[in-house]
Amino acid sequence: MIVVENLHRHFGGFRAVDGASLKIETGSITGLIGPNGAGKTTLFNVVAGRLPPTSGRVVMDGEDITGMAPHELFAKGLLRTFQIAHEFGSMTVRENLMMVPAAQSGESLWNACFRRGAVAAEEKRLRDKADEVLEFLTISHLADQRASNISGGQKKLLELGRTMMVDAKIVFLDEVGAGVNRTLLNTIGDAIVRLNKERGYTFCVIEHDMDFIARLCNPVICMAEGKVLAQGTVEEVKNDERVIEAYLGTGLKNKVKEEAAHG
């Protein structure tokens, strides 16, 4: 379980995250929604160790993980993906996946020089694992392509695949569906549900596509202006006055209400 307590992250005078508190239950697929500029990605950046918080705490399973470096969080099973997919462009898709698991026996120069057998066995194990992940994500045919050459949607799948190379506990997905076509989005959605059910991954998903959120997520948290506005099931959050206001503005909200009353 991740608990975020009264988290602040300011950029100069701008309060990107302004006292956000929330909980992500173990085993859930928690959706994080909110209008653009609500502070969702900044929250991810702080929780995942890319930015230090201005103040506040992040606790994972009872342990304070505030301000830890990304590679330390990785070792604890906390992973994230990026809004704009990142990849090692000069390596193949398979190599991209094989990069992930840290601290293998090939890590030490001594082993690399003098225990070639052990390193080779490890490489083989990694390669099999990577192939299995690609199979799971239905992109086996891309294994030997350079990662810079695959499509945007496929890169998103690769991002998801990266989290499958290790036994992640909790994965933060930042707009995993942005710029992805419907079919591929369904593939991604299925993969998320299966990982959640079969391997017990906890997910926290930022997404603007409400159908996608409705299909996968429970509960849903809505942020606006750096604060948490509402939390609950999709329906509850969708019908929350403050949420509607945050998305549409007060004027438009009244108009929508009027129309609803007349129609």
Next chain:
Amino acid sequence: MDFLNALVALLNFVVIPGVAYGSQLALGALGVTLIFGVLRFSNFAHGDTMAFGTAIVIMFTWLFQSWGISFGPLPTALLALPFGIAATAALVLATDAGIYKFYRRQKAAPIILVIVSAGVMFVMNGLVRLIIGVEERNFTDGARFLLDGNTFKAATGLAEPLVIKTTVAVTVVVAVICVAALFWFLQKTRTGKSMRAFSDNEDLALLSGINPDRVVQVTWIIAAALAVIAGTLYGLDKSFRPFVYFQLLLPVFAAAVVGGLGSPLGAIAGGYIVALSEVVLTYAWKKVATYVLPDSLAPDGLMQLLSTDYKVAVSFSILIIVLLFMPTGIFKGK
């Protein structure tokens, strides 16, 4: 016969010195390019890192010589190399921990780091002069020639001698071994792959559980080793003067930029391109021309395109031409 003589003269005065100098530049440029790839700044202190390492190697060489230890026909300095590398690695790691790390924490812009490295350069510059002084030092020993001129002339009956100095042969062999080891390291070992990944995409590398401190340390150690080896080979081949090493920074950078900053293959190609250009443009071609051309066309002058004083200008010109027409270098760096 004349044609063969011309060929031998060409080999002797252009190709062999060019290749030796190119190997030295390539090793230096590899260090610059690795630092650029991983730490994302141009390390102006690299020339003085070479000087510092070489100075330590020279002191150990003297020590070994005073103990009567030698390396047979090979220069004693090769035995002193590991000590020079260890001392230089310690120095750059201390510099990193004390100085560069602070700026990384601040997420300083690359240009700030470049200026910082210029500061480090001046300090190292002074340090080297403090340790070993400013005089010219010749520290090569062992056999002077692998192939000397008279043996060659006697064996082939040509008028032109072909000379291969031991230091030249050592330079080429050591450079080949270093480059092979480096590429094996970058391609095959986990740490090498981490370095490539880090250079490719820092954010993602961090997310893949790669420890950035470790990658940075390994990069510094490798860059230091390459700098010391390059500096020692250059010193063996020519001589050691701190001032000259400071100036070597320019051709080393030109080599790294020509090949494409961040690309190890590019650094090697760049090293040879810069070195051969320097030699070809400043060599007096009269001798070769006299052999090849008929007597009526024999040149009066030296047929030297540029005086050797303009050697430095060659690197500068290459640098400017590449930046104008191919800003990312031949091998598409950053």
